[in-house]
Amino acid sequence: MILDQEGLSKHAAAVIEAAHQFAQTHLVPNAAPWGRGLFDRQALFEPAGSCGLLGLQVPREWGGSDLSFGDKVRVLQKLARIDFSAAMALVNSHNVAVQLVKSSPHVLTPLYADDLIRGRMVACTALTEPNAGSDLGQIQTTAIRHGDGWLLNGSKTWIINAAHADGVVVYAQTLAGAGVKGIAAFFVRADSPGFERVAVSTSSALSSMGIGGFRLTNVYCDASHLLYEPGKAFADIMGAINLARTYVAAMCCAMVSQALADVRVYGQKRTAFGQSLDQFQGWRWQVAQAATALQAGELMVSEACDLIDQGGEAQTAAAQAKLYATSMAQTQLGSLLHAMGAEGFLDDYAFLRHLTAAHAASLADGSTAMLLERVAQDFRFKPGAS
Ligand SMILES: Cc1cc2nc3c(=O)[nH]c(=O)nc-3n(C[C@H](O)[C@H](O)[C@H](O)COP(=O)(O)OP(=O)(O)OC[C@H]3O[C@@H](n4cnc5c(N)ncnc54)[C@H](O)[C@@H]3O)c2cc1C
Known part of the structure; x- marks a missing residue:
């Protein structure tokens, strides 16, 4: 090659x-x-x-x-x-x-x-429910055997693309009380009888994400549309979520990188008190802080990507990259918006859209609390260990 x-x-x-x-x-x-x-x-x-x-x-x-x-x-x-x-x-x-x-x-x-x-x-992946977000073992959507297939009942919410998706991967509980071991995954067509969309009104800054929900009432799913059997679905989605955490982190870095590029250009042309903004040390330091934080985020993303491409264990690296990059973007996008003055609020720029996205990113594919818990597991006190 x-x-x-x-x-x-x-x-x-x-x-x-x-x-x-x-x-x-x-x-x-x-x-x-x-x-x-x-x-x-x-x-x-x-x-x-x-x-x-x-x-x-x-x-x-x-x-x-x-x-x-x-x-x-x-x-x-x-x-x-x-x-x-x-x-x-x-x-x-x-x-x-x-x-x-x-x-x-x-x-x-x-x-x-x-x-x-x-x-x-268009398709989407539906785990979250009105009463179960971080605690996925508690999902209430059920899948009960029915002839050669399954009958699905329940509700999902906060699903990317669900506002207009044609096909949905639904995670459902097949055995009450079995927790994650009972969860299976089904590919459900949105034109199935009993499939009903439920609108989720979000900040319009997120509108291209097509966030939505749906209700399933005795939706029949043919056995051929079972994607992962109970016991396999949860392991598969956890693997996929590690990948998602890494690309979400990378996308947060990309938003900060774009903001930095805009700020640099504006700082050269906007003048105050007889000189351009980038001649003020205090102004430059804000930008330098953001650039340094971005560099750290990009290195963490790069490490997680390499581990994934080499087939290594990337759980902790992915969690740490997302933890750092989402919080870095939440902080630095606010700081860079400030460095633009009022100009940063114009539609020509993405500062506000990106700031909302950075906050959303800290919940999607594992909230900050879940990621911290993941990282903390690596430091668990082991009885007898010195
Ligand atoms: C923009 C966006 C896109 C999304 N896309 C999808 C999608 O495509 N598919 C899908 O299935 N879901 C999706 N979600 C849902 C997302 O996975 C959930 O928001 C996430 O799992 C958190 O669940 P929750 O919002 O119900 O918060 P909760 O679980 O109710 O948590 C609320 C708060 O409490 C904290 N918390 C929870 N448990 C603990 C604990 N044990 N210790 C300390 N703090 C805790 C959380 O970190 C959070 O800050 C999306 C969410 C957003 C915002």
Whole structure:
């Protein structure tokens, strides 16, 4: 394989460049109107599919790019610099295509993978319920055997893309009291009888994420649409969440990187008290703090990406990268917004959209408390240990 200076294959470099072009031509003009609540699914998914952004880690035999995890992260960073929410919407649908190829190559992949990769179909992953967020073992959605298939009942909420998804991966309890061991995963079509969407009204800064919920009333799911049996579903989703924590961290770094670039340009041209802002030491120090924090976040992300691509144990590295990068973005985006003065509130910039996204990022794919608990487990007191 021919690699360029950064170690990228020609194909990976082309997909990353396509992501950059897509961000400039589709996200830059749309992000502000979407951020006012005017999100349009047509303007996001099919154009992204045409640019190859919905097949990043799908194997080539199914029409994808089979990128490494690190290269997928580089693509997502290009998108998140402009619109974190749109990037999350795309990657969540993409991840379902990857999951179908992995768990059902002969039945569900031929049915749905092509439409997902082209953006003609949108999918999402539904764990969270009105009464169960961090505590996933407590989910109340049930799946009961019914003939050759299953009957699903329950509610999900706070699901990316659920406002308009065509297919949903539903995590449901198959055995009361079994906790995570009883949870199975099903691919449910949104046009199934008994599937009803429930709107979730969020801050419009998140509107391109398509957050929504749904209610399932005796929704029949054919046995062929069981993705993971009880006992396997939870282990699979925990593995996927480690990957998600890493790319969410990377996307938080991308938002701060974009903000830094905007601040640098503005600091050279805006004058006060007879000189440009970047001539004031106090102003420069704020920017230097942000740049230093960003560098630390990027190093943590890079370490987690390398571990994932090498097949190593990435749980702690992913948790620490997300812990650090989300809190770094929450702090530094506020500080960089301040460095812009009133100008930072203009629609031309993404500071406010990114700030909201950084706060949302600290909950999605494992809240800060859950990540701290994960890291703390590495320091558990072991009886007898010195
Ligand atoms: C933008 C966004 C996108 C999302 N997308 C999806 C999606 O696509 N699919 C999906 O299934 N879910 C999704 N979620 C839901 C997300 O996974 C949950 O928000 C998350 O698991 C936390 O659950 P909760 O919001 O119910 O908070 P809770 O679990 O009710 O927690 C509330 C607060 O208490 C803290 N807390 C909880 N337990 C403890 C503890 N033991 N010790 C100390 N503090 C604790 C939490 O950190 C949090 O700060 C999304 C959420 C957001 C904000």
